[in-house]
Amino acid sequence: MEEKVRYLSRIYQHPDLGIEDIQKLAAVHEKVSFKKGDFILQKGEILNEYYILEKGLFRSFVHDYQGNDITIDFFSENDILIEVSSLFQRIPTQENIEALTDSVAYKIDFTDFQELFHKLGGFSEWGRSWMSSSLFSFKNRSTLMRVESARERYERLLKEKPTVGKMAPLKHIASYLGITDSTLSRIRKVR
Amino acid sequence: MEEKVRYLSRIYQHPDLGIEDIQKLAAVHEKVSFKKGDFILQKGEILNEYYILEKGLFRSFVHDYQGNDITIDFFSENDILIEVSSLFQRIPTQENIEALTDSVAYKIDFTDFQELFHKLGGFSEWGRSWMSSSLFSFKNRSTLMRVESARERYERLLKEKPTVGKMAPLKHIASYLGITDSTLSRIRKVR
DNA sequence: TTCATTTCTTGCCCTAGGTCAAGTATTTCA
DNA sequence: TGAAATACTTGACCTAGGGCAAGAAATGAA
Secondary structure, three states: OHHHHHHHHHHOOOOOOOHHHHHHHHHOOEEEEEOOOOEEEOOOOOOOEEEEEEEOOEEEEEEOOOOOEEEEEEEOOOOEEOOHHHHHHOOOOOOEEEEOOOEEEEEEEHHHHHHHHHHOHHHHHHHHHHHHHHHHHHHHHHHHHHHOOHHHHHHHHHHHOHHHHHHOOHHHHHHHHOOOHHHHHHHHHOO | OHHHHHHHHHHOOOOOOOHHHHHHHHHOOEEEEEOOOOEEEOOOOOOOEEEEEEEOOEEEEEEOOOOOEEEEEEEOOOOEEOOHHHHHHOOOOOOEEEEOOOEEEEEEEHHHHHHHHHHOHHHHHHHHHHHHHHHHHHHHHHHHHHHOOHHHHHHHHHHHOHHHHHHOOHHHHHHHHOOOHHHHHHHHHOO
16 A cells, blocks of 8 residues: 555656645555456547556557558556546547556546546646646657658657567557558668 | 627636636636737747637747758637647747737736636636647647648648638648648649 | 467568759738 | 849659568467
């Protein structure tokens, strides 16, 4: 129990969140494990919880209009495992979220979240700030897609999420980067 | 005054926001006008307000590591004119935001925003929901960058923001789409 | 273990879009 | 209203990365 609080206080960092707040949060987080291949969300469902990923690797993906599997995002250790628009706007998602390795996470239900979001001022501040940095990184990604070459994007990914380079199958990485498997294979060959 | 309330109630739509809430919001929104070429934000500054754009067209842009001007986003009528991470995380921005036409907007200061955000439950819900749809559209954009051809992206933009096609200079549209001016010019030539 | 499936590599050829540079057209503002 | 600046077009050529297909390697299920 102590360990849960210690871990969550590393995730929920905000000047307005005191130790008692973290304890209230910890009380509604439940430890869960996943096997490689498990799904936490599938197209058409409404997400009812989110997870803090303590150990392991997930990816989210969609199918484009030609049926191709496109990786949207990778989630690695200490990331928040979530599909924001489905959870917060209560609408069916386009995305699927799948475990690429066995994993451990802390789960919190939407109703518990909602209650504390309105009760703890620091928590809603934390949430807004998490969302805004998440918005920033998607904005950034779409800029970098326009500006960097395939190799540059690959090298950036390796630097930012080293686990992905080691654990994710090449085809998922390729679709995440917006290139084909063959091209990624060739990029990898040369250093 | 009545007109301001009427207009803002079209923007701030949420089940938990009643007419009295909108009136409180309207009280802290101030009508402002801009001339073509005005900036509301420049690299290095911290944004202290946001705007609801009633009339006109803006764009945000950055310079990449080679000094090229890259358009990040266009803002047209009824859009929220904002740079989220600077405003909410109180950090200096990377972006510039510039009026492409004479414009009219409603301005709200961060301190007023902050007060009502914590006072009106419906307003923080509205904010979260606005952010999550904004997150969704950036996520979407970075997917479409990977999946669609240059011409498809251009045609989507025309459909989604028709004013942009008419008012924005070709080079800004091109950098928004991630292509060169020459290519966009050629795309336009053929229908 | 072995057979099947999935993952990755590689060769050959092709194309969307880039680069550069020289126009032409349109704005802008003195 | 006319000169300078900016916006747009177009041609000639080039290149990053795609498409396809065949094979090698790794994984996995029985």
